Amino acid sequence: MSDREAADFLATVPLLEGWAEADLAALARVLRRRTVREGEVLWRQGDAAREALFVVDGAVSISLQLPADRTVEIGRAGPGQLLGEIALLDGQGHTMSVHVAETATVLALGRLDFADLLAGRHPAAFVLKRRLAALLTGRLRDQLRYLAGSLGGGPPAPPGRDAASSLADLEPCPPPDSRYVRRMATFHDFDPLALWGFLTSGAYVRCPPGRTLVAEGTPSAAYCLTINGAVEKVLVRGDRRIRVGLAGPGKAFGYESLIDGGPSPLAAVSRERAVLLVIPHDVFDQLYRREDAVGRVFVDAIQRDLLVTVRQTLRPYARLASSV
Amino acid sequence: MRRYDRRMCRILAYLGEPLPVRSLLFDTDNSLVRQSYSPRMMNTFLNLAGFGMKAWDPTSLRPDDPFTYRATTLPSFDRNLRFLASKLAPTCLVAHVRGVTYSGEAVVADTNLHPFQFTGTRVALAHNGHLRQFAGMRYSLVEHVEPALAARIEGTTDSEWIYALVLSQLDDPYGVPETRELADATANALRILRRVRAAHGIDTSSPVNLCVSTGRALVATRFSFDYGWYPREDEMLETDLPFVSLWYAIGGEYAVRDDAWRMTAGEPPRSVIIASEPLTTDSSTWLEVPEYSMLTAELVPGGLEFETRDLDV
Numbered sequence: 001m002s003d004r005e006a007a008d009f010l011a012t013v014p015l016l017e018g019w020a021e022a023d024l025a026a027l028a029r030v031l032r033r034r035t036v037r038e039g040e041v042l043w044r045q046g047d048a049a050r051e052a053l054f055v056v057d058g059a060v061s062i063s064l065q066l067p068a069d070r071t072v073e074i075g076r077a078g079p080g081q082l083l084g085e086i087a088l089l090d091g092q093g094h095t096m097s098v099h100v101a102e103t104a105t106v107l108a109l110g111r112l113d114f115a116d117l118l119a120g121r122h123p124a125a126f127v128l129k130r131r132l133a134a135l136l137t138g139r140l141r142d143q144l145r146y147l148a149g150s151l152g153g154g155p156p157a158p159p160g161r162d163a164a165s166s167l168a169d170l171e172p173c174p175p176p177d178s179r180y181v182r183r184m185a186t187f188h189d190f191d192p193l194a195l196w197g198f199l200t201s202g203a204y205v206r207c208p209p210g211r212t213l214v215a216e217g218t219p220s221a222a223y224c225l226t227i228n229g230a231v232e233k234v235l236v237r238g239d240r241r242i243r244v245g246l247a248g249p250g251k252a253f254g255y256e257s258l259i260d261g262g263p264s265p266l267a268a269v270s271r272e273r274a275v276l277l278v279i280p281h282d283v284f285d286q287l288y289r290r291e292d293a294v295g296r297v298f299v300d301a302i303q304r305d306l307l308v309t310v311r312q313t314l315r316p317y318a319r320l321a322s323s324v
Numbered sequence: 325m326r327r328y329d330r331r332m333c334r335i336l337a338y339l340g341e342p343l344p345v346r347s348l349l350f351d352t353d354n355s356l357v358r359q360s361y362s363p364r365m366m367n368t369f370l371n372l373a374g375f376g377m378k379a380w381d382p383t384s385l386r387p388d389d390p391f392t393y394r395a396t397t398l399p400s401f402d403r404n405l406r407f408l409a410s411k412l413a414p415t416c417l418v419a420h421v422r423g424v425t426y427s428g429e430a431v432v433a434d435t436n437l438h439p440f441q442f443t444g445t446r447v448a449l450a451h452n453g454h455l456r457q458f459a460g461m462r463y464s465l466v467e468h469v470e471p472a473l474a475a476r477i478e479g480t481t482d483s484e485w486i487y488a489l490v491l492s493q494l495d496d497p498y499g500v501p502e503t504r505e506l507a508d509a510t511a512n513a514l515r516i517l518r519r520v521r522a523a524h525g526i527d528t529s530s531p532v533n534l535c536v537s538t539g540r541a542l543v544a545t546r547f548s549f550d551y552g553w554y555p556r557e558d559e560m561l562e563t564d565l566p567f568v569s570l571w572y573a574i575g576g577e578y579a580v581r582d583d584a585w586r587m588t589a590g591e592p593p594r595s596v597i598i599a600s601e602p603l604t605t606d607s608s609t610w611l612e613v614p615e616y617s618m619l620t621a622e623l624v625p626g627g628l629e630f631e632t633r634d635l636d637v
Contacts (some may be wrong), residue, residue, distance in 0.1 A: 046608045065608045067573060069581075069589050177556065183580075184565060229552040229565075230615075246615050248552045249565055271616065272551055315612050319632075 001056070003028045006107060009056055013080050015131050022281035023124055031107040036060075042083075042098040042106075049094055050088030051108045055079055058104020064096050066318055074146060076101060080169050086139070086272065088114050090307040095314060126291045129299045136306040137259045139187070143313045144235065144244070144265045150317065153238025155217050156267075166213055167222055167278055176275065184250030186304055190297050197294035198301065201287055202279035207231075207270045213254065214268035220254040223302075227273045229274030232267045233309070245312035246271070252305045258284050259302070332369050332568070333438070333600075334359040335452045337535040338417040339542045339621050340595025340628060341577045345379060345417060346409035349399070352585045357399045360421040365569045365601050371423035373430065375399035376437040378448045379414035380539030388446060388500070390416075390539060394437040415489075415621040415623065416539045420450040434477035439535070440487040442476045445490060446500045446538050450601050453484035453531030453548070453568055455517070456555070458482040461524045465489060466527045468516045471499060490536060490635040502543040503622040503629075510536055510543050511618065514637040521549060528553045533566040535598060540620040544598045546570040546613040547635050570613040574630060592627035 001009075006028035008015050016024065031054070042053065045065045053079055062083075063073045074096060077083055078292045087094045088111055109117075118125055118132075148155070178196060181187060187195055204227070207213065213231065214220050216230065224231070226247045233245040233253055244266060253268040260283055280288065287298045336356045338348055349357050354364055354490055360371045374397070378390035391412060399405055399421060420438035426428035438450035455461070465485055473488045491497040493509035493516075501509065514532060521527070533546040551567060576590025578597060587595065587607045597603065598619060602610035613619060618635045621628055 046606050065586060067575060067609045067611060069586075069609075180554075180556075226552065228554075243616075245616055246567060248567060272553070274552065316614070319611050319614075 001033045001105070001107075005009065006031055006033065009107070009250070010053060010054070012055060013023055013082070015082055015128070015135060017131075018127070019124060027109075030113045031109055031146070032074050034106050035105050036100045036106055038100050038103045038132040040100045042100065043094050044065065044171035045097045046094065049084055049091075049111065051110050052082055052084040052088050052114055054103040054107040054109070055081050055083065056107060058100065059102040060098050060104060061101040063099070064314065065097055071097070075142065082135065085114075085135070086307060089132070089303065090311075092311070099201060121163060121296075123291055126167060126295065126299070129296075129303065130288065133299060133302055133306060134260055136303065136310060137256050140256065140306065140310050140313060141262070141265050143310065143317065146312065147242065147244070147317050148235055148237055151240045151242060152238065153233065156215075156236045166211065167205070170207050170211075170276070170278075173204050173206045173275060175200065175204050181227070183251075186250035186301055190300070191293055192296040194293035198287065198298045199277060199284055201294075202277050205278055208276040209270050209273050211270045212265070212267060213270060213276075214264050216267040217263045220257045220264045221281060223252060223279040224257040224268070225252045225260060225277040225279075227275040227277060229270065229272040231274060231276075232269050233312075234272045235266060241317050244316055245309055251308065252302070255302060255305075257285070258288075332371070332423045332454070333450075333452045334371050334421045334423070335450045335533065335535050335598075335600050336417070336419045336603075337450075337537060337542050337544060337598045338414075338578075338596070339537070339623060340415065340593075342381075342413040342415055343417075343578055343595070344410065345412045345414065346406070347585070348417060348597070348603065349377075349409050349419065350406065353605050354601055354603055355513065356419055356421060356599065357603055360399055363601060364605070365566075369423055370399060371421040373422040373424045373432045373632050374434075374437045375402070375405065375419070375421050376439055376450070377417060377419035378439045378441060378537070379412050380416040381412065381414040388539060390414075390441070390448065392441070394434055396432055396434060396437065410607060412587075416451050416537060416542070417457060418448055418535050418537050418542075420452075420540065431480045436481045436484075438483060439537075440484050440489070442473065442488075443493060446498070447506065447536060448538075449483070449487040449490060449534060449536045450487055451457075451481075452524045452533040452570075455482040455521075455530045455532070455549075456528045457524070457526045458485075460489075461520050461526060462619070464520045464523065465516070465630070468492060468520075473497060486513060486517070486532065486534070489516060490534075492527070500538050500540070501621050502545070506538065506541060507618060507620050508541045510534060510545060511635065511637055514545070514547065514635070518549060520637060528555050531570050533570050533600070541594070544570065544572075544613070544619040545635060546615055546617050547637075548615075551615075556582070562625050567615045569600055570598065571600070571602050571603070571607070571610045572596060572619065573610045574611055574628075590627075593630060596628060596630060
């Protein structure tokens with residue numbers, strides 16, 4: 001495959017849609033083409049990430065290793081899809097194992113080149129960050145669909161009160177001490193001024209325990225960031241209730257449907273009394289599309305949260321699968 | 325500035341097929357002893373204030389009495405522990421490495437080492453966590469603890485009081501409780517702590533990860549009071565922000581397979597390990613205990629009964 005053919009292929013990749021020809025050609029030059037044979041293991045769950053892969057043709061199988069030597073296939077990926085980006089983004093091991101299901105051609109993007117793509121301050125880097133957030137949201141939805149499927153039963157009926165009114169009822173409170181917020185791992189290494197720009201974009205509220213803040217299957221009214229306390233992210237199917245994750249200090253919830261316009265894939269219920277930063281939908285849209293330091297911090301914070309949530313979502317799946 | 329005495333330790337419990345203690349304490353690349361000086365899930369804190377274990381071996385003399393070992397020396401340099409760990413193959417183990425605040429006020433002493441087990445009782449307990457402002461609430465616990473048990477408290481830790489509180493919730497603190505009774509006693513002890521904290525206006529994060537055992541059964545909690553709330557002047561926030569970790573591996577037996585330590589398949593399961601951190605850097609065969617949960621495990625003919633439930637106290 002020539003650089004030109006690689007660039008033509010990249011133009012068809014949804015993640016890179018709208019990229020300028022010159023940018024695609026530059027990306028094509030740093031990609032390494034490989035043919036991988038049926039049965040070949042591309043990486044195992046937990047392996048350190050060295051590269052992300054664009055699948056050009058063929059198919060790969062994605063599977064989750066479970067305790068007691070068991071494996072379950074979670075899905076397959078084919079032409080145009082990206083693999084391995086989660087571990088490259090958060091620096092931890094691969095979340096799942098990948099092997100070749102049908103002999104395939106892949107284009108490999110090394111760790112440093114991947115980081116370069118995202119590090120720029122040009123508009124394309126902002127667009128790519130937002131697309132990656134959408135991609136991760138899609139991955140999260142896929143995993144939650146699998147999890148819900150393994151629980152059986154239908155989703156809960158929509159609540160009588162919508163999420164907007166549930167948030168509007170909460171008691172306003174002053175913002176937290178900035179030194180406290182900066183200690184949260186979510187915000188490490190962020191520019192303090194830009195971080196403060198993001199943290200002063202919404203309203204701070206107190207929330208009692210047991211309050212449903214986001215209902216599964218309905219659009220979310222706001223991005224919510226836990227400052228104090230804890231909020232459970234839960235899936236309910238029939239009489240089974242699974243806690244998928246816990247949004248403690250520095251963790252967010254309610255943003256998935258704001259990113260992709262779909263219904264909320266999870267319910268969010270306060271477990272402890274909490275202080276929350278609530279950024280309404282319209283302000284979220286403005287922050288999310290800003291292409292300056294504040295927008296960068298905001299999208300990076302969302303990306304960090306999504307990466308944690310995607311990994312958290314695998315935990316109950318493994319527990320359920322191992323208890324069957 | 326007001327100081328808070330925080331203890332962030334590491335705990336380990338095992339129940340199942342006879343297993344050399346060294347497999348759990350020394351042999352793996354993130355063994356409990358390694359977690360004393362190089363914990364993977366605590367970036368800024370080490371556990372250097374001593375080691376303790378209780379190990380039940382049904383083939384030993386008086387099998388209901390566990391082997392007991394406690395020392396304030398660093399377990400990685402403790403040859404006696406290493407020799408013992410190579411000889412013992414119990415069916416149940418509770419072990420603990422203790423971490424205390426780096427402060428001249430911390431008391432490093434044999435009497436503060438976990439697991440706690442008062443003479444004549446059949447239940448042992450180890451704790452990973454700390455009750456903030458414990459000094460202010462300690463004496464309000466007296467009314468909830470059997471006087472004979474309160475009199476046996478020797479050390480200065482909140483953990484020993486939690487132990488006495490759990491024992492006091494049993495019908496017979498000196499008997500061997502059924503697993504359900506032990507689980508209920510543990511939950512009741514947490515309810516009492518919540519009430520006492522409320523009465524004293526204590527409303528900041530206090531993790532209470534417990535391993536409680538009779539040698540035949542295990543009860544473990546991954547729990548925190550008021551998670552996510554911290555005193556304004558807290559200096560060591562990073563250790564508290566994440567929910568204190570607890571993991572488990574369940575299956576047939578813990579053994580080396582393909583050059584790696586792992587829990588083998590087993591249906592029904594015959595062995596379970598519960599630990600603050602996976603005992604191997606490859607955590608793919610380990611499961612994270614859900615936050616606010618209680619695990620119970622009991623040896624029964626043919627295997628192990630195991631259950632996870634939400635802990636709403």
